[in-house]
Each structure stands twice: as C-alpha cells, then as structure tokens.
Amino acid sequence: MKDAGEVMNILEAYDLVGSYRGAAELAGCDHHTVKHYVERRDAGLASDAGLVRGSIIDPFRAKIEEWVDKSHGKIRADVVHDKLVAMGFAGTDRTTRRAVRQAKGAYAAGRRRTYRPWIPEPGGWLQFDWGTGPTVAGRQTVLFCAWLAWSRFRVVIPCWDKTLPTVLACLDETFRRIGAVATYTLTDNEKTVTTTHVAGVPVRHPDIVAAGRHYGTQVVTCVPADPESKGGSEATVKIAKADLVPTDANLREAYTTFAELRAETALFCDQVNARPHRETRRPPVDMLAEELIRLHPVPDDPYVAALGETRKVNRSSTISWGGTRYSVPHTLVDATVWVRIDGDEIIVTHQGRDGVAEVARHAVAAPGNPQIDLSHYPPRSSSQILDHRPRPRTPEEAVFLAIGPGAAAWLIKAAAAGTARVNVKMAQAVEFAALYGKDIVDAALIAAAEAGRFAEGDLASILAHRSRTSDPDRVVVPISQAHSLQTGTARWKQVGR
Helix, strand or coil, X not given: XXXXXXXXXXXXXXXXHCCHHHHHHHHCCCHHHHHHHHHHHHCCCCCCCCCCCCCCCHHHHHHHHHHHHHCCCCCCHHHHHHHHHHCCCCCCHHHHHHHHHHHHHHHHHCCCCCCCCCCCCCCCEEEEEEEEEEEECCEEEEEXXXXXXXXXXXXXXXECCCCHHHHHHHHHHHHHHHCCECCEEEECCCCCCEEEEECCEEEECHHHHHHHHHHCCEEEECCCCCHHHHHHHHHHXXXXXXXXXXXXXXXXXXXXXXXXXXHHHHHHHHHHHHCCCCCCCCCHHHHHHHHHHHCECXXXXXXXXXXXXXXXXXXXXXXXECCEEEECCHHHCCCEEEEEEECCEEEEXXXXXXXXXXXXXXXXXXXXXXXXXXXXXXXXXXXXXXXXXXXXXXXXXXXXXXXXXXXXXXXXXXXHCCCCXXXXXXXXXXXXXXXXXXXXHHHHHHHHHHHCCCCCCHHHHHHHHHHHCCCCCCCCCCCCCCCCCCCCCHHHHHCCC
C-alpha cells in the first residue's frame, strides 16, 4: 500500500508521459501499480480504499446477521461455525470468526450508547461507593469513597463492614470533613440504601430517608448494574485501591494495625486534594473553598443511627458489647448510650442536654476481657473494700456501739480474730460503761483491740489495771501458753529402758 505522497507522484508521472511503463520508470515502481492507481482515479474511487472481494461465506452472511440479531449480539463464533458446517459451509473457522465479528460490529453500531457531557453545578452532587480494602491482621477491610462532583474533593474512610450504622457514620464524617452538605447524595443500590425495587422504582430504606432529612440532602441511587451513571465515585474507588491496597505494582508493605491504615488513608486524601486535578487543572481543596458557599451547613449533632447501637448502662457502670464489658462514667447508670466500632476502638456516645458527646473510648477486646477505666468511677480507698463498718440492727448492738469508736474497732478486730461469744462480751462492756463511764470503757476497748485481747475477763483485767496504775495507756499483754518453742521431755522416758 502506497502512501498519499507516492500515489500523487505516480499519477503525476502518468499525466506527464501518458504511458504506464514510462510513468513506472519515472516513479520507480511497477507499471501494474501505475495502471492500478490510474484506473481507480478514473473510476472515482479513493486511492487508499481496499478492494471488495468475494468470500466463500457471502451466501451465509444473512443467516449470520439473523443469529446475531436474535441473540442481541451474544452468540459465539464457534457456535455459528458449527451451524454453518451443518448447512454445508466448507470454509475455516477463521473465516466464520471474521464474519461474526463484522456482523456484531454492525449490530452494535446501531445500538451504541451515546453520552451527553455532564456539567455539575457547585453544591449539587456528592457521590459515594465502596471498594475492597487491604487485609489487616487477617481481616478484610472496605474503603468508603466519597467525591464532590464539582470540586472533585475526595474523602476515603476505611471500615470493617458496610452495615447501616457504618454507612451513616461514614456519611456524617464525610460531611464534617467537607464542612458542608450537598443537595443530592448519589450511590448505588446497596440494601442499606434501597430495600427493593417495585416496577423498577427503588424503595428507600427508612433510616436512610430519615438521615437525609436530618442532614438536608436527598439520597438517590443510580440505575441498577450501571456503574457508568456514577463514574466519579467509581474513579475514586479505583484510585484509592491503587494507592492504598498493597500490590506488586505499588510495592506497599502490608498494614499491621487498623490505625496505620486510617493514618495512611488520611495522608492519601490530603495528597489527592492538594494536587491539581487533570480535568480542572486546579487543586480540589481550592475549588472546595469556592463550593462551600453553595453547600448546606452540617447539623451540630449527628443522626442518632450514625452513633451505632443502643445499650443500657447497668449498676456497675458498664455496658456489654460483643460479649465484653466496657466501662462508662458512673453518672450514666441506667441511661441509654450508643456504641459503635471505629477501627480498633469502641466508641460510646450519649445524648444529653447539650447534645451528643463522646463519653468513653476503649480498645476492642475479646470476650472475657473486660475493659475498665478507673477514671469512670469516683475515688475510693482500699479499706472500703476490705473493712465492714458496723451497722447496728438490734437495740443491744446500738447500745454497744454508742459507747464510742473504740467499740466499733473492738468489734471489727474481734470478729476478724474469730472470737467466741461476742454478744456476751458486748453486753459486759455495756455494763462496764454504766459502772465506769463510756470514755473509760471506750479507751479500754481500743487498748484491747490493739493488743488483740478478746478472751473472757480481758476487758475487766484492762479496766482494773488502768484503775490502779499511773500509766493507764500501758496494757499488759499476757504470754500465751498454747505453744512454746521449748523441746519436750517425753524422750527422757526412754532412758534406762
């Protein structure tokens, strides 16, 4: 095939000399080539148009077109070839594949989808979609990818799942990162957004409708199985996966913790929003500053369903989540709180008079490993756990404890020592208090408790000793004869036997 310049030289040489062979010598080609191009020019044909030649499959082309049309372009060339062979076709499968390809091309040409450029207006559309994220600690993550259509501002958030609370939490975080809310929020037909289709009409999830009403945006969905109707978010997912998911192409190391993935995702968003976009030639963060005046403000409090699931705080100031107990401030006993998972942490929020506020944050733990934060409880001494303050339940106990603090100290120590007939000894102390006075008996009870003297007659002995000594605070502690370190003399009985 000669190029345009060579063809013009051939035709010019023929017009000059008027013969095929003479023109061939001037143009440096064969005289048959000169004749070919001269005849095509005289017939009014383009010099570069190919010649249409007959083919062995021409008698079957109509049938091939019929099969392609009835199958809507889905029939395979090998199936067509088998049918043609059964009809008497003697050609090769290569000829059949060429003919089927031409028929499918003609079929698609009349049914090709056409596009009209979409020029979004500022503040109009926010799109979001999901992508498969990297594996962290053997668990698969997902990437929530949002995209403002006009400014091309992107938000990517890693998650563990795609449940409804997670969707609402990601939308709330997206709105707060952007600083405003768009008029429309476009996504695909996940079950968390569209529960079903009736006559082709999508039925919205009621919580999604309520969340859209709360934030002032209308959640809409694309045509089912038609990602081209939300190509902006699809491109965001593609870019995020290419940069964040470790592959052989980007040589990225695997993530060890979810916090590391979240930090890397935040860095990725800062980078893509700060560099000029290919379409606008401007950084998305600069265009977002202009688009903010067309967006709606974000409510102060998030939609309640975005806070997670509800739990009631029990009397021990804890909640149960996934078989594990987590502590919350003791002031929330019997209150209802919201709990959700954020990466490797569990977040507890509560809605009070001043709005929604985070009240507790713990690391996610396995069942049987309670997470208790001591700051959630009022301060208390260790003695409150071990000691039991005497509380009188009978008139006799009340009279004894009315002697003074020494009575309570004596009762606690005597009970810990396993003293027998405590009630009888308490009654004796009451009688001594009537005889000697409460202050003297109270001091004697303190001395008895400190010396560990709880036997019969010990209190009377202490009172008698204190009444005849110049130092009443000195207490004589008797030596116990129950045990001695002196070796016995039983072995001397064996001497002389």
